[in-house]
Amino acid sequence: MRADKVAGMARIAVIGAGVGAMAAAARLAVAGHRVAVYERTETYGGALRRVERDGFSFDTGPGLLPLPAVYRDLFLKTGREPLEECVGLVQVDPSSHHVFADGTHVSLPNASRAGVVSALAESLGPVAARRWGDFLVRAREAWDRSRRPLLEEPLWPNWQVLAEREPYPAVPHKRLLRTRTAGTLAEVGAWELRDPRLAALLESHALALGLDPRVTPASAAVLPYMEHAFGTWYVRGGMRELARAVYERCLARRVEFRFGAEATGVLEKDGRAAGLELADGSVAEADLVVAGVPPEMLDRLSRGTRVRGADAVPARRGAASRVTVLLALRGGRPQGTPHRTVVHAEDRRAELESLFGAPGGLPARPTVTVLRPDDPALVPDTGHEAVTVTSVVPAGTGEGVDTHAERLITVAERAVPGLRDRLVHREVRTPADIAGETGAEGGAVPAPALAAAGGRLLHPSNSTELPGLFTVGGWSHPGGGLPHAGMSGALVAGLIVEGPEFRGSQ
Ligand SMILES: Cc1cc2nc3c(=O)[nH]c(=O)nc-3n(C[C@H](O)[C@H](O)[C@H](O)COP(=O)(O)OP(=O)(O)OC[C@H]3O[C@@H](n4cnc5c(N)ncnc54)[C@H](O)[C@@H]3O)c2cc1C
Numbered sequence: 001m002r003a004d005k006v007a008g009m010a011r012i013a014v015i016g017a018g019v020g021a022m023a024a025a026a027r028l029a030v031a032g033h034r035v036a037v038y039e040r041t042e043t044y045g046g047a048l049r050r051v052e053r054d055g056f057s058f059d060t061g062p063g064l065l066p067l068p069a070v071y072r073d074l075f076l077k078t079g080r081e082p083l084e085e086c087v088g089l090v091q092v093d094p095s096s097h098h099v100f101a102d103g104t105h106v107s108l109p110n111a112s113r114a115g116v117v118s119a120l121a122e123s124l125g126p127v128a129a130r131r132w133g134d135f136l137v138r139a140r141e142a143w144d145r146s147r148r149p150l151l152e153e154p155l156w157p158n159w160q161v162l163a164e165r166e167p168y169p170a171v172p173h174k175r176l177l178r179t180r181t182a183g184t185l186a187e188v189g190a191w192e193l194r195d196p197r198l199a200a201l202l203e204s205h206a207l208a209l210g211l212d213p214r215v216t217p218a219s220a221a222v223l224p225y226m227e228h229a230f231g232t233w234y235v236r237g238g239m240r241e242l243a244r245a246v247y248e249r250c251l252a253r254r255v256e257f258r259f260g261a262e263a264t265g266v267l268e269k270d271g272r273a274a275g276l277e278l279a280d281g282s283v284a285e286a287d288l289v290v291a292g293v294p295p296e297m298l299d300r301l302s303r304g305t306r307v308r309g310a311d312a313v314p315a316r317r318g319a320a321s322r323v324t325v326l327l328a329l330r331g332g333r334p335q336g337t338p339h340r341t342v343v344h345a346e347d348r349r350a351e352l353e354s355l356f357g358a359p360g361g362l363p364a365r366p367t368v369t370v371l372r373p374d375d376p377a378l379v380p381d382t383g384h385e386a387v388t389v390t391s392v393v394p395a396g397t398g399e400g401v402d403t404h405a406e407r408l409i410t411v412a413e414r415a416v417p418g419l420r421d422r423l424v425h426r427e428v429r430t431p432a433d434i435a436g437e438t439g440a441e442g443g444a445v446p447a448p449a450l451a452a453a454g455g456r457l458l459h460p461s462n463s464t465e466l467p468g469l470f471t472v473g474g475w476s477h478p479g480g481g482l483p484h485a486g487m488s489g490a491l492v493a494g495l496i497v498e499g500p501e502f503r504g505s506q
Pocket residue numbers: 015016017018019020021038039040041044045046047048060061062063064208261262263264292293294297322324434436437438439445446472473474475479480481482483485
């Protein structure tokens with residue numbers, strides 16, 4: 001891995017206007033560099049899009065923001081107005097509502113371990129609540145062990161340590177006369193939580209990111225921990241407002257944007273990245289290139305030049321995408337409605353087999369996330385409601401999407417009674433729509449980096465083998481999701497400004 005510190009002002013070409021790339025661009029501009037972003041579509045934000053129709057407005061990408069600290073830091077380091085002055089950030093409470101297969105319901109309060117445990121005690125009983133509380137203590141240990149290398153620092157050159165070491169302190173468990181410890185999330189659920197509802201709660205955190213809990217390492221325990229410890233946030237006006245604020249911060253720092261400008265190649269000169277070739281045949285010379293694009297796009301751009309060393313973490317090709325149904329409803333949002341409800345599948349084994357078996361397909365009874373934001377900006381008046389309903393599907397799914405969307409609505413009726421009778425209009429968003437917005441093959445959505453599992457869930461480092469070329473965004477370390485992609489921007493800026501010895505800024 002090579003990365004080189006740049007002396008003085010450099011011209012930096014950034015490929016893609018996803019949030020990770022824009023976070024890097026703003027930080028690099030503040031460090032005194034001349035930064036230009038080349039985006040193939042006509043707008044910024046990548047996955048953070050919005051659909052507007054008849055006074056209704058819907059997010060089509062992520063609907064919630066975990067760990068806003070990452071964006072607070074970005075705004076602090078790049079200007080005077082803090083994040084809270086640029087967007088309306090609200091903590092979502094309850095953080096989530098769960099409807100389990102057996103009909104049990106539970107609302108989990110935001111950012112309160114004690115509150116979560118007492119809510120579980122009330123719905124699932126004291127034994128289950130205690131098991132979840134004990135699990136969170138172990139999950140915290142996994143978080144403390146992996147937070148720096150898997151969120152806050154550039155990927156370690158000896159990343160194999162992360163691939164091999166499981167940070168989750170699983171409880172030894174006697175099974176068939178042998179003592180075993182859980183290695184996967186599903187085993188944590190079955191052996192430590194020992195309640196199908198708690199197992200569903202745990203597994204839903206991986207599933208929502210397109211990960212199969214049966215093979216996802218126990219280290220994924222950090223996912224529910226992060227939610228319980230740091231809370232879940234919504235951005236008023238919709239999540240695209242976050243992308244708008246980052247874009248405007250870039251403009252304020254004199255980052256230039258060229259939309260409708262698809263990069264088709266990374267120029268190389270004297271063994272270094274030296275700029276971009278664009279689809280219109282023009283060339284943009286630069287001293288450094290930062291690519292915020294999916295792996296197959298990076299392959300195309302580098303045209304056979306080896307950008308990853310033989311001992312690098314292999315690029316993750318995404319396997320999972322999403323189908324989302326945007327529902328415009330007549331009738332206002334009842335007071336006290338949870339922002340997010342997860343309706344769990346009746347038969348999770350069958351669901352996982354359909355989604356992740358070979359060949360992957362669409363489950364008959366999927367786990368469905370229903371988002372009902374309390375936000376007047378999303379509706380024409382208080383007599384209407386904007387709801388989004390999502391499930392994970394295999395990347396590339398095209399056939400059967402309409403039938404699947406119908407299933408999602410049917411499942412969502414368990415969270416929104418009378419939904420079909422209230423329908424004004426609906427729109428289905430498919431993996432092909434996501435592919436159009438991000439450039440990722442099959443509309444694949446990257447998951448955050450996780451430890452263990454032989455490194456299968458790590459993402460390649462932000463530095464590459466080609467001096468002067470860096471990678472940013474959800475397909476690079478530390479992986480997908482808003483906080484992780486935002487951190488990748490901080491890491492790339494650190495590697496460029498401080499050089500390869502940069503070890504993270506936190
Ligand atoms: C439906 C959906 C739901 C999601 N839900 C969640 C969630 O619940 N939790 C979570 O943590 N994350 C979620 N994500 C993922 C999250 O949105 C992303 O990881 C995050 O936005 C970071 O994106 P990024 O910076 O990698 O850029 P992206 O959003 O991937 O954008 C890449 C940009 O690069 C541009 N580009 C690509 N190739 C080129 C080229 N050759 N030349 C010029 N420009 C190019 C694209 O047009 C695009 O604008 C979801 C994503 C989607 C689509």
